[in-house]
Amino acid sequence: MPRGGRRDALLALAGLGAWVLAPGAAQAKAQGRAIRLAAAWEHQGSFHIGVLSTQEGAGQALQVHASLEVPTRAHGLCMLPDGSVLATARRPGDWLVRWRPGAGSEPHWFWQDGERSFNGHVLASADGQRLYTTETDAETGASWIVARDAGTLAPAAEWPTHGIDAHELIWDTRGGGGQGNAPTLIVANGGVPTAPETGRVKRDLGTMDSSLVRLDARTGRLLGQWRLQDKRLSLRHLAWSPDGQVLGIALQAEHDDAAAKVAAPVLALFDGIALRVVSAPPHIAPSLNGYGGSTAATPAGWAVSCPRAHGIATFSLQGEWQGLVPLPEVCPLAVRSGALWAGGLAASLQDALAPDPLNHPHGSQLQGVRLDNHWVTA
Secondary structure, three states, rough: OOOOHHHHHHHHHHHHHOOOEOOOOOHHHHOOOOEEEEEEEEEEEEEEEEEEEEOOOOOEEEEEEEEEEEEEOOOEEEEOOOOOOOEEEEEOOOEEEEEOOOOOOOOEEOOOOOOEEEEEEEEEEOOOEEEEEEEEEEEOOOOEEEEEEEEOOOOEEEEEEEEEEEEEEEOOOHHHHOOOOOEEEEEEEOOOOOOHHHOOOOHHHHHHHEEEEEEEOOOOEEEEEOOOOOOOEEEEEEEEEOOOOEEEEEEEOOOHHHHHHOOOOEEEEEEEOOEEOOOOOOOOOHHHEOOOOOEEEOOOOOEEEEOOEEEEEEOOOOOOOEEEEEEEOOEEEEEOEEEEEEEOOEEEEOOOOOOOOEEEEOOHHHHEEEEEEEEEEE
């Protein structure tokens, strides 16, 4: 489809505001014990964001509570204090949406004009008044943080990330990284070169430059930048340890050599000073396929979803290998009350790092659904 025709079609779809509240949603709400997770998924070529719900306890089905069809594949999500869900298209994306499930109001969309593309992640300030998105300049390939008004979604300020392929961003919980009480952001520059005319096709991987940066969230000033020794490891997704002192980063390998790629580590740790990889044992590492989908941490340790390995790679909080928790096509991870929730293809796990995780089969509306990399507690 020509670019203009495709965009017109996407705009028409977005204008429909086609959201639904699932038939069982009112009953789940009335019970008052529902666990809710905002998620993104694909089903038979259509893409959705929404809220999934279940009850605590093994065997309780995971159901669609509310959903909104979106024009293209969504990626990262964020919850605002008023219950709104924020989602943006995966890279190179052209839409951002704010939607309040069940409120009866139309979703609020923001569309890029072609000069920038969204990189799949959005973050909100603590009060929900300001949003931050990672974006790429279509002409230069440089990445930016764009600060936006949460009400209008319009840009208010922008700062360079000092890299390319910026992906997830997260608030620095370490007291501003030595900057007093100033709010600071940490951003993962994935470092994978692409071009506007070829979309997600990776180019010139020998020039990869992945890094972790710390930015002043008021001015965008660069406060620090760190790189791994292995330049073919792309820093992608971020999560803090339970005490907020160590940052975990899910890695995705981009090596030319197939053996090196599948054996590459899937987790790096950052203590505010140094960035280091942690590895699975040599006989285990190749089974992880060098691909970390998402990461999270509980008091039991670190978790990295490895969808190509059909399991969750687990490490102690110090980085020692603990084992692989099997779950077919697992990708999204979220922590609720200290327990890890992990989403798979036909079922999801509650307290996935426990000796005996609780299984939640997917309900009828989730049959054949492929969950995207992320979900968040709602």
